[in-house]
Amino acid sequence: MEFSHSAIEKKWQKKWQEDKVNNTTNNKEQKAYVLDMFPYPSGAGLHVGHVKGYTATDVYARYKRMQGFDVLHPIGWDAFGLPAEQYALKTGNDPRDFTLKNIDTFRQQLQRLGFSYDFDKEINTANPNFYKITQQIFQEFYKLGLAELRDVEVNWCPDLGTVLANDEVITVDGKMVSERGNCPVVKKKMRQWVLKITKYADQLLAGLEDLDWPQSVKDLQKNWIGKSEGFIIDFSITSPEKETINLPVFTTRADTIFGATYLVLAPEHPLVKQLTTPSQKKFVEDYQVVTKQKSDLERKDESKEKTGVFLGSYAVNPFTNEKIPVWIADYVLNDYGTGIIMAVPAHDPRDWDFATKFDLPKRFVIETKDESKAFVGEGKHINSDFLNGLNRQESLKVIGDKIEKQKIGKPQVNYKLRDWLFSRQRFYGEPFPIFYTNDGKIGLVDLTDLPVNLPDVSYIKPSNDGQSPLANVNDWVNTQYNGQTVKRETNTMPNSAGSSWYFLAYLLTNKPNELIDLKSDEAKERFKKWLPIDLYIGGQEHAVGHLLYARFWTHVLYDLGLVSVKEPFQRLYNQGMILGPDGRKMSKSWGNVINPDDVIRSHGADTLRLYEMFMGPLDASLPWSYDGLDAALKWLDRGYRFVKNQTFKDSNNGNLDYVYNDVVQKITTMVEDLKLNTAISQLMILLNAFYKEEPGTIYRPYVEGFVKMLSPFAPHLASEMWTLLGHEDHVVLAPWPKADLTKIQRKTTAIAIQINGKLRGTIEVPLNTEANQLLKLAKEQPNVAKFLTNQTIVKEIVIPNKIINFVVKG
Numbered sequence: 151m152e153f154s155h156s157a158i159e160k161k162w163q164k165k166w167q168e169d170k171v172n173n174t175t176n177n178k179e180q181k182a183y184v185l186d187m188f189p190y191p192s193g194a195g196l197h198v199g200h201v202k203g204y205t206a207t208d209v210y211a212r213y214k215r216m217q218g219f220d221v222l223h224p225i226g227w228d229a230f231g232l233p234a235e236q237y238a239l240k241t242g243n244d245p246r247d248f249t250l251k252n253i254d255t256f257r258q259q260l261q262r263l264g265f266s267y268d269f270d271k272e273i274n275t276a277n278p279n280f281y282k283i284t285q286q287i288f289q290e291f292y293k294l295g296l297a298e299l300r301d302v303e304v305n306w307c308p309d310l311g312t313v314l315a316n317d318e319v320i321t322v323d324g325k326m327v328s329e330r331g332n333c334p335v336v337k338k339k340m341r342q343w344v345l346k347i348t349k350y351a352d353q354l355l356a357g358l359e360d361l362d363w364p365q366s367v368k369d370l371q372k373n374w375i376g377k378s379e380g381f382i383i384d385f386s387i388t389s390p391e392k393e394t395i396n397l398p399v400f401t402t403r404a405d406t407i408f409g410a411t412y413l414v415l416a417p418e419h420p421l422v423k424q425l426t427t428p429s430q431k432k433f434v435e436d437y438q439v440v441t442k443q444k445s446d447l448e449r450k451d452e453s454k455e456k457t458g459v460f461l462g463s464y465a466v467n468p469f470t471n472e473k474i475p476v477w478i479a480d481y482v483l484n485d486y487g488t489g490i491i492m493a494v495p496a497h498d499p500r501d502w503d504f505a506t507k508f509d510l511p512k513r514f515v516i517e518t519k520d521e522s523k524a525f526v527g528e529g530k531h532i533n534s535d536f537l538n539g540l541n542r543q544e545s546l547k548v549i550g551d552k553i554e555k556q557k558i559g560k561p562q563v564n565y566k567l568r569d570w571l572f573s574r575q576r577f578y579g580e581p582f583p584i585f586y587t588n589d590g591k592i593g594l595v596d597l598t599d600l601p602v603n604l605p606d607v608s609y610i611k612p613s614n615d616g617q618s619p620l621a622n623v624n625d626w627v628n629t630q631y632n633g634q635t636v637k638r639e640t641n642t643m644p645n646s647a648g649s650s651w652y653f654l655a656y657l658l659t660n661k662p663n664e665l666i667d668l669k670s671d672e673a674k675e676r677f678k679k680w681l682p683i684d685l686y687i688g689g690q691e692h693a694v695g696h697l698l699y700a701r702f703w704t705h706v707l708y709d710l711g712l713v714s715v716k717e718p719f720q721r722l723y724n725q726g727m728i729l730g731p732d733g734r735k736m737s738k739s740w741g742n743v744i745n746p747d748d749v750i751r752s753h754g755a756d757t758l759r760l761y762e763m764f765m766g767p768l769d770a771s772l773p774w775s776y777d778g779l780d781a782a783l784k785w786l787d788r789g790y791r792f793v794k795n796q797t798f799k800d801s802n803n804g805n806l807d808y809v810y811n812d813v814v815q816k817i818t819t820m821v822e823d824l825k826l827n828t829a830i831s832q833l834m835i836l837l838n839a840f841y842k843e844e845p846g847t848i849y850r851p852y853v854e855g856f857v858k859m860l861s862p863f864a865p866h867l868a869s870e871m872w873t874l875l876g877h878e879d880h881v882v883l884a885p886w887p888k889a890d891l892t893k894i895q896r897k898t899t900a901i902a903i904q905i906n907g908k909l910r911g912t913i914e915v916p917l918n919t920e921a922n923q924l925l926k927l928a929k930e931q932p933n934v935a936k937f938l939t940n941q942t943i944v945k946e947i948v949i950p951n952k953i954i955n956f957v958v959k960g
């Protein structure tokens with residue numbers, strides 16, 4: 151190699167820092183807010199997977215800077231979290247010290263990669279200045295009635311000693327376990343804070359519409375919110391004690407009611423007890439116990455064999471007046487709709503499987519040729535009295551009107567989305583900025599007394615009864631406030647609290663972790679200038695949790711008049727994973743983890759960056775290859791040698807006009823579209839073209855353009871090459887090259903010649919040839935002339951640069 155990457159990289163990193171080239175500017179007409187999903191500073195340090203997304207945003211931020219935009223490209227730390235707390239528990243360390251140490255390591259790693267972050271805007275969600283505002287925002291939610299205490303059935307994880315949100319729980323071998331750590335999870339009722347995200351369900355759905363996001367992520371959010379429009383219909387029943395009980399069902403297919411042949415309640419539904427006949431009691435209770443151990447995910451799994459128990463009672467179908475049996479089954483969830491369904495086995499696959507297993511009647515009410523399975527398609531209604539002959543839309547309208555007129559139900563909109571469980575039984579999180587008075591009332595800690603800090607204790611073990619570790623810190627919990635004896639909330643906020651607004655926090659900083667007042671005019675102005683985020687890159691795993699919560703908070707802050715947009719992330723991109731050389735996901739247990747520090751040492755940061763961007767499309771998951779890495783280094787060396795060993799001319803011999811301008815134009819659109827691997831291919835094409843020329847003859851501005859376009863990918867080496875070309879300024883701040891389009895425009899065009907609409911020939915002519923000239927040339931074509939002989943031309947239609955049409959009569 152002709153260059154020493156470590157010397158060059160150190161030199162330029164120092165210079166950039168001294169000259170503050172990465173600082174956010176605020177004096178241009180256009181802005182670009184380019185954001186990474188900030189890392190959780192784990193003890194393992196930065197991963198080559200982080201490097202992929204972070205390099206892509208860095209390339210984009212650098213490109214926008216060179217295009218003359220004010221660029222905000224910040225980084226910070228998602229610092230609260232369970233792993234730090236668990237590590238602290240294991241080792242007896244304070245999670246706060248441990249996290250700060252990890253952050254230092256991460257920061258150094260990012261700097262060694264040459265990322266152009268404005269480190270003056272660094273934030274840390276676990277810094278009191280930061281979580282002071284997290285607490286302030288929580289108080290705003292509370293004042294709006296969007297935060298409340300509720301008794302909820304939660305996912306309780308005894309080993310971790312905490313409650314987990316639904317998206318933190320997964321099912322492994324039919325058992326609920328925590329996503330982090332694989333610890334068993336059970337359902338338990340607890341009094342918890344919830345944020346009422348369901349109030350924003352419709353807005354969060356509507357907001358998706360105009361976002362430049364991958365369709366898959368939009369779909370995931372749509373499905374998670376899960377809006378469905380249907381009806382509640384009342385079925386009545388006479389209980390074993392001869393009382394009349396109303397059983398409301400939720401259905402999106404009221405039109406199929408003539409095919410409803412039985413009812414099913416969720417096993418935990420409160421009416422189950424009343425509807426159970428004595429002979430069925432034992433079976434019902436046993437089944438309820440088994441159900442308790444199943445996760446919602448497992449219950450929703452349509453491939454699982456159906457189970458259930460007959461309650462012994464019969465309800466009346468309000469349209470057929472038939473008596474139909476009432477069952478319980480775990481495929482009916484208690485917290486969706488009314489927790490009761492009318493089963494239509496002929497048209498719902500779940501009901502079909504259930505009816506088949508328990509030999510319950512099936513009645514087709516929509517015409518189908520194949521009655522061997524549930525028919526879910528469209529068709530004419532049959533066996534349905536006044537609905538016969540109608541299609542789905544028509545019959546939904548007719549039955550809907552009847553249901554409302556006869557007062558046996560009403561239209562109903564349901565959402566799958568649940569309110570956001572916001573309490574965690576952890577030490578290492580934001581304390582709630584509230585207190586409880588002796589008479590059980592809730593009070594808000596004054597803004598001037600925020601933040602409410604964590605106590606300075608080292609004993610942070612959770613108690614086994616579901617209480618937070620903070621409950622053990624007596625003199626912190628029981629305290630005086632404004633002359634009253636009060637109790638603090640001992641739960642803390644979830645990790646996703648800080649990440650729901652951190653992208654706003656960057657706009658409040660001038661110095662690391664110093665934030666201006668959220669409600670100041672200055673803050674408002676900055677929000678107005680910089681929002682929304684123009685590009686947000688991160689992993690697909692955040693498709694629902696983080697991205698939905700952050701959207702929710704921004705919508706609320708917008709409604710409070712604090713921020714200028716409802717939707718924080720205008721453009722979202724999910725980078726693919728970097729797999730191990732063995733094609734498996736990198737993991738300690740496979741022993742296939744690549745450490746970026748090692749690669750920087752052996753090949754240099756520029757090579758690592760270039761290699762990761764060149765591997766393939768940014769959104770693809772591809773295996774690591776050392777051959778690819780070597781090739782990237784070799785190519786950089788080839789570029790460096792070219793600049794170093796040749797002299798360049800200030801006069802243009804024209805040879806490279808086409809290729810240079812073509813490459814400039816292509817790279818520009820490719821970087822804009824994040825097609826970074828093909829952008830690098832274009833750089834390679836240009837370098838090859840340079841090498842084909844007689845040494846010493848190449849036009850200097852073209853070489854300069856090459857170095858400029860290389861600089862977002864390999865900023866250190868490009869900077870070095872820039873000085874070799876005699877420049878003293880920073881290439882990373884130089885203006886991005888513009889293509890001279892006249893050099894790549896086509897000079898001729900093909901014109902189609904038609905006679906009575908039939909193609910009779912084409913002519914190649916200079917662009918913008920005049921109509922008269924075109925007609926003359928066309929008529930000279932032998933084949934055209936042939937078809938025009940003995941014909942009268944009625945009309946000549948000329949569309950310049952495209953087509954000529956003769957209308958003729960014989």
Ligand code: ANZ
Pocket residue numbers: 378400401402403404406481482483484485486487488489490491492493494497498564
């Ligand atoms: C009768 C029917 C006939 C249904 C048919 C579907 C097809 P979405 O779109 O997800 O909202 N359902 C209602 N509440 C339920 C619960 N708590 N647990 C499980 N399933 C429930 O689905 C609504 C449909 O899911 C409802 O419409 C109901 O079944 C079922 F041919 O009613 B349907």
